[in-house]
Amino acid sequence: MEQLDGNEGTSAFHMPEWMQIQFADQKQEFNKRPTKIGRRSLSRSISQSSTDSYSSAASYTDSSDDETSPRDKQQKNSKGSSDFCVKNIKQAEFGRREIEIAEQEMPALMALRKRAQGEKPLAGAKIVGCTHITAQTAVLMETLGALGAQCRWAACNIYSTLNEVAAALAESGFPVFAWKGESEDDFWWCIDRCVNVEGWQPNMILDDGGDLTHWIYKKYPNMFKKIKGIVEESVTGVHRLYQLSKAGKLCVPAMNVNDSVTKQKFDNLYCCRESILDGLKRTTDMMFGGKQVVVCGYGEVGKGCCAALKAMGSIVYVTEIDPICALQACMDGFRLVKLNEVIRQVDIVITCTGNKNVVTREHLDRMKNSCIVCNMGHSNTEIDVASLRTPELTWERVRSQVDHVIWPDGKRIVLLAEGRLLNLSCSTVPTFVLSITATTQALALIELYNAPEGRYKQDVYLLPKKMDEYVASLHLPTFDAHLTELTDEQAKYLGLNKNGPFKPNYYRY
Amino acid sequence: MEQLDGNEGTSAFHMPEWMQIQFADQKQEFNKRPTKIGRRSLSRSISQSSTDSYSSAASYTDSSDDETSPRDKQQKNSKGSSDFCVKNIKQAEFGRREIEIAEQEMPALMALRKRAQGEKPLAGAKIVGCTHITAQTAVLMETLGALGAQCRWAACNIYSTLNEVAAALAESGFPVFAWKGESEDDFWWCIDRCVNVEGWQPNMILDDGGDLTHWIYKKYPNMFKKIKGIVEESVTGVHRLYQLSKAGKLCVPAMNVNDSVTKQKFDNLYCCRESILDGLKRTTDMMFGGKQVVVCGYGEVGKGCCAALKAMGSIVYVTEIDPICALQACMDGFRLVKLNEVIRQVDIVITCTGNKNVVTREHLDRMKNSCIVCNMGHSNTEIDVASLRTPELTWERVRSQVDHVIWPDGKRIVLLAEGRLLNLSCSTVPTFVLSITATTQALALIELYNAPEGRYKQDVYLLPKKMDEYVASLHLPTFDAHLTELTDEQAKYLGLNKNGPFKPNYYRY
């Protein structure tokens, strides 16, 4: 995939079945009234964002519950504005404190505020956004404001809004339409309130999952005439955009920020290296030393899991379908096996493939007593959990996110998070990772908004490498890391600009 | 860079200065009569190949020296053929033994012989080759023969030919024109003898450095009418091809095998992870534990060096110009510094940048006594060795490849390999790495030779990902590694062919 040209991706594009299914599922889900948290869990960091929020602020969210729908309430902020709809504007102060803590941990956005403040690169931008609404998102929104943009915002998930943060944003003047526990009707109503405003028309879209984009396509297609571009951050949303592009229906440039180098490495390799340990420990209190583990899949997520467990003294086996990744596993010191070869002996099975039915009922039948089974990969398809819902097996919930599935002979399998993503369900995402995502989004908005006419066409683009490098550079001060600068002579020798980009597009890092 | 389309690379191409210089240098060098081994050391694995050969067979090469030029000798092999020119055909038996040992360590090529033998995918191919002539090359050539090809071969380096191996090839009927210690005139004469044959015209080129290709362009441009493609394996040769392509002068398809995933990972990350330790140990007998080391550059080579030294108990600092690589260094646990910050305290300085003057005289002046300085990166430009050739400094050769440079106050710097590549000069390359390169070359030849009309145009291509995966898969049995196969259901779910390719082109591994 090239970075300034979105065509090449589509030509080679195989429409994977799980994406088709995914879309079908979503519809069904709305019809059936969603009951599980996280309607859409494809995008790792998005859902992680919401998980994170749950854990850190869940306590006081619940205490202020009442039964009246926010749509039926009359609320004003202290400046007299009522252009918002949140659970309870009085919770603003709590939310502000959460935002201030998040600011401390997102130095890159704060630096961006400072650096870009004079020039206001988003002056004139009217951004409509649809994302999880958390303290970290609030820092992003207020950064966009500081750079000159006007924003209106809805939630991309009916459960993930932090009510206090939404209140704090509303209090400081952001038209926010979101609360925890929206109905499907509420969900679309909120989005509509962001878009359908008299005297205000968006010229930029920041989307997470594609629902906002979808709504405008469906209801207000003419709006696209004024829209300079879409920034999309989820796997699902990006996939929808590629489909639109392929079908020739994409009418503005779109930026795929999901696949930027920095975001990918942090969402997958670095984050999972830590969250696999955290997720296992919090749920099972197990000891890693000496345990036999099989990790299915040696992509970035699998690499992170394997490295962490090996370092903690586990004996790790790997399964792979791709011979190149398989060879990497070998060179990194892991026995490459088929799952059947080790399934009887391992203490832990971890899936990281993005595939479905990687762990089948047959495998589960052959596991030894007390074997732990969990999923770090994709959605909830990797382990065939449905196959365990049979009469001869007993399920016993031993603690939150931990089920014992008991065979007639007494054998117990320890299933974590019912096969959903362990790192989202049983661990948290460090704010640092969220900071990288948010910074990438901000830069993508700046790039699209300021690009000279014609640089971007009606296609899907990767973030320019130079911007990717800029995101990274904004996060280096956290580590007190000192970058070396090329001399003029060296830059000439290498044929590079001193300010980057430093690598060809195909560089693998 | 896409894999079936070579255009995009050239459009974004910055012609780096070192390549320009490189070409100028080469000319000069021939005029001045080369005195150093390895006229061209850009391509890691090529030169490594020759180094390897030196060490393993150097002993009996020298014993059979005589002063007559091979061009003046009349030699026949046991079947009566004299269509070759080697040092001494009588050395064939020694060479055959070396080849047989190499065969044992190159199971992928041997497997290829078996798998492709029935169909003879190279039947009709007339390959002219110009590479280092070593036992490993011989296994490649004989594999090409077994697959149906006719071959004629010259050396790409005037010093790297293993005379015994050349003799063994000649004895078994390969027209080989090469010996150790050719003059420049000999060099081109040998190439010409491969190409300029009555009744035989090549239809495939396997080149390493571009000299063979250059010669045909210059002397026999009409030959290209029958040539189906060029396979090139060196950085330099690939660069020359991109230049031709950019200038619109490339008249056949060319395959850049240098940048295939498998080859890159093995040449750089995996190989250097081991050779940095080996090179330092063989030259200095130092202990790694507790040593402070600065590694300049955190690309694949730098990553390998850092990982190895950290594992051995060294304290490693990293310098970088690229913020993305810099952030990777941070996440991998290395302090990112400017060289100046640590130069006074480190015990070892290792360059892996591909840049020039990374270590300057000023740095060298500030190093502490006994500091070891070496280069794992590129050519001999990274350390400004020339700056040490001043009257106030004394050079003392303490053993092969090790110089003490002594300051007036008695301070000694330990300079390895005079700033040339440590891994080529002071370590060896495992045959396994050479096997990956040779297999990649063979598959590229098969691909180009059998491609349907029109698949490849007059451009430079990367090896198709599926072939890259095939190279990897041929090397898995070495590790008794068992690949998992997708079920039909899974393949459909992922939108993949069960036999690959398994990843999009931009996948970073």
Place this chain on the structure above:
Amino acid sequence: MEQLDGNEGTSAFHMPEWMQIQFADQKQEFNKRPTKIGRRSLSRSISQSSTDSYSSAASYTDSSDDETSPRDKQQKNSKGSSDFCVKNIKQAEFGRREIEIAEQEMPALMALRKRAQGEKPLAGAKIVGCTHITAQTAVLMETLGALGAQCRWAACNIYSTLNEVAAALAESGFPVFAWKGESEDDFWWCIDRCVNVEGWQPNMILDDGGDLTHWIYKKYPNMFKKIKGIVEESVTGVHRLYQLSKAGKLCVPAMNVNDSVTKQKFDNLYCCRESILDGLKRTTDMMFGGKQVVVCGYGEVGKGCCAALKAMGSIVYVTEIDPICALQACMDGFRLVKLNEVIRQVDIVITCTGNKNVVTREHLDRMKNSCIVCNMGHSNTEIDVASLRTPELTWERVRSQVDHVIWPDGKRIVLLAEGRLLNLSCSTVPTFVLSITATTQALALIELYNAPEGRYKQDVYLLPKKMDEYVASLHLPTFDAHLTELTDEQAKYLGLNKNGPFKPNYYRY
């Protein structure tokens, strides 16, 4: 320290101040009514045991609270016995379930039951015990029963008893006297009820902290005539025994199980390698990659912390007072510094010294904003937390076990567990570690009870190495680990018995 001779330890014994203080503190504490959990936190695994229990069973403990003192209740188990005193005998079923889960994770004790069942090596033993009362202790007690012993039991800590487990033990016939939330008076009353029984006199003591031993010394010194030995597992209790021995007042053999090799390695190195990550993650959700950490002390605990953090990508500095441990830190790849040198730059400070005031107010004043400070070492003395209780500093409790201490300029220090042990307060102890301790206790009881007259004198002994090896061997099946046996020829060659012991006493492992 020799293993069959306790004299040498005492002769070289320096009475460290912290032990003196410790004893004084304990008295005060009782007078003042203890308010913090864990009256005695010196012994790592003991307190860990209780912590573990809290987390796993805390839920249903609270639900059955009532205000009547157990001493005032009339309770009978289903067999009609009332020789016990627990919170609520009706909770027995819940407790039994916890015990059954623990049994699954303590295969060594279960194996011991099987192996020793025929011979009943504790037939005739009358054991009085005083330990934390948890599911794991219950498995130990029921094992002792299965081996032939009669047991009476009290709790060694007024807060750590799991009421349900105590009920289950009482229900199955064990005279248990313990509940969560005893008063000091209750505490000694319970102990007395175990010891002072008509028609039953103990002949073995299993103590944890020395209170039971102390009580018998004070109230029933004549009982020691029938007592064959004491098994003590805490640092404090062991210290008390050495003092008695030194003073010539120890009148029975005592076994120090705290310092057995296996227990030490698991309590310190292996357990802390995992709990440092767990404790930090659960309290702060921080990311380890790239963080600068200073670990004070490079003993077993420090080694574990350093190894784990290095593996997760942190940059780790070490401080040490002992040059031998310091040299080990160097060889393991850590910069050895004084705390002052790095205190301004580190993100995390971890103490593992066993010393006091390692982190002083001066250090705290110089730390950077958001620096995390925690203690993995000893008690709560290592960080001078008292120095932070000054008017100009604001304390803010941000979540359980996490305080922000805020300087007048806004700088925040993140203090974990108020300087108490992070691994006890904010992590859990794997049952596997508790299994090793319990097995060691059981074997020590068997050894002392069955030792021939005269093998043990009135002194403090380490567990015989052969028993230490036996504990290890009982835990190997967990890892499907297969031990090699010496041939007769090899045993003769090495001068060893085929069944061990395999190493000289001074072997360092």
Place this chain on the structure above:
Amino acid sequence: MEQLDGNEGTSAFHMPEWMQIQFADQKQEFNKRPTKIGRRSLSRSISQSSTDSYSSAASYTDSSDDETSPRDKQQKNSKGSSDFCVKNIKQAEFGRREIEIAEQEMPALMALRKRAQGEKPLAGAKIVGCTHITAQTAVLMETLGALGAQCRWAACNIYSTLNEVAAALAESGFPVFAWKGESEDDFWWCIDRCVNVEGWQPNMILDDGGDLTHWIYKKYPNMFKKIKGIVEESVTGVHRLYQLSKAGKLCVPAMNVNDSVTKQKFDNLYCCRESILDGLKRTTDMMFGGKQVVVCGYGEVGKGCCAALKAMGSIVYVTEIDPICALQACMDGFRLVKLNEVIRQVDIVITCTGNKNVVTREHLDRMKNSCIVCNMGHSNTEIDVASLRTPELTWERVRSQVDHVIWPDGKRIVLLAEGRLLNLSCSTVPTFVLSITATTQALALIELYNAPEGRYKQDVYLLPKKMDEYVASLHLPTFDAHLTELTDEQAKYLGLNKNGPFKPNYYRY
């Protein structure tokens, strides 16, 4: 084993068979005229010392060969003394240069010279020494001289003397009696010349292997009246001393420096962690990544080998007889197996047991083609090499220290160093390790020479822990490592002297 009391070791002492055999062997060897280098290879560092010397200076040793026995030559140094016997006094200058290089790498001894120079703690000491004679030994001898001692010296090995270094010592006035290639008669003659001098009688012995001590016992028993003590550094020599002690025949105090903490860790764990890689690489040029390796024995040497290979990407299996070490292997992430379970699949077999016939002919028969077999443990007994000397197997020497043993079906086993110690035969010992040994020897001499009457009796002692710590502290500056000092308050709290010793004797490090 206590450190100030040698009795306890002997009481528990099992006389292992290999030591008995060893002694018998030695006699036989002398009768048969030794043909292999290193008559006595038990003591790791000693033999390493000699190996090291061979490699670094072997070149000019050979160039000065002549046939006259040194005993028949008349030589004088430049000051006119002829109280020495070396190969060629004229080589002194070359030797001096080697000594000067070694001085740079032995800063601890140089620091000792400075610190102790004023007080001359060895004033009056008359030391007779019998060790390998290398540049490092020369630095030790000249340090002893600088501290006030007079020395006379012989070689402990007939092959290991560096003639140039011996010449340099003789030139600067040391009575040295040693050359490379002594006969057995020469060997004892040299020792006698050191001891049997008119007007000079030794009062200290520094021995390595026990031959010097043995000679004095046999020939000049009265000398012991004036001798204050023996310092012995080899396993063999230490064993002889314990036997003497046990038999009541030891008539002076002896110091066992072999078992000091610092020396043991460096000789075994730290040194082998590096030399296993170096030894394998130099002999086979193999790649470690992905290789399956079985390491027999998980003591310090095995731990070092396993850690290094795991870090390089090998898959490592461990065999053990001791359940405690076995459990350590499990917790460190290695599968614990019996050799038979993996022998068919591994690429490398490494023995580190100290045992005999660990790898039998039966194992060798079952290994796969190209399996590498080597010994890092003890002597040459671990691999049953003798069993390979049968008619049906063909041996092929493929390079120095590397044999292919070929089975009738063509299978080849790669046997390194004929089963002798790989690290001694095919690697070198860093001077840093030798520095630790030499410093330990110097301090032991100072301690014994200056000890007040009665502190040491006629027994074998370990180096006092404080001295062990001092050796470590002298080596910290090499790593720019900064030790923390206890405050008075802290020392009191811990019950420690601020200057150490810091640990109880049984501390395991």
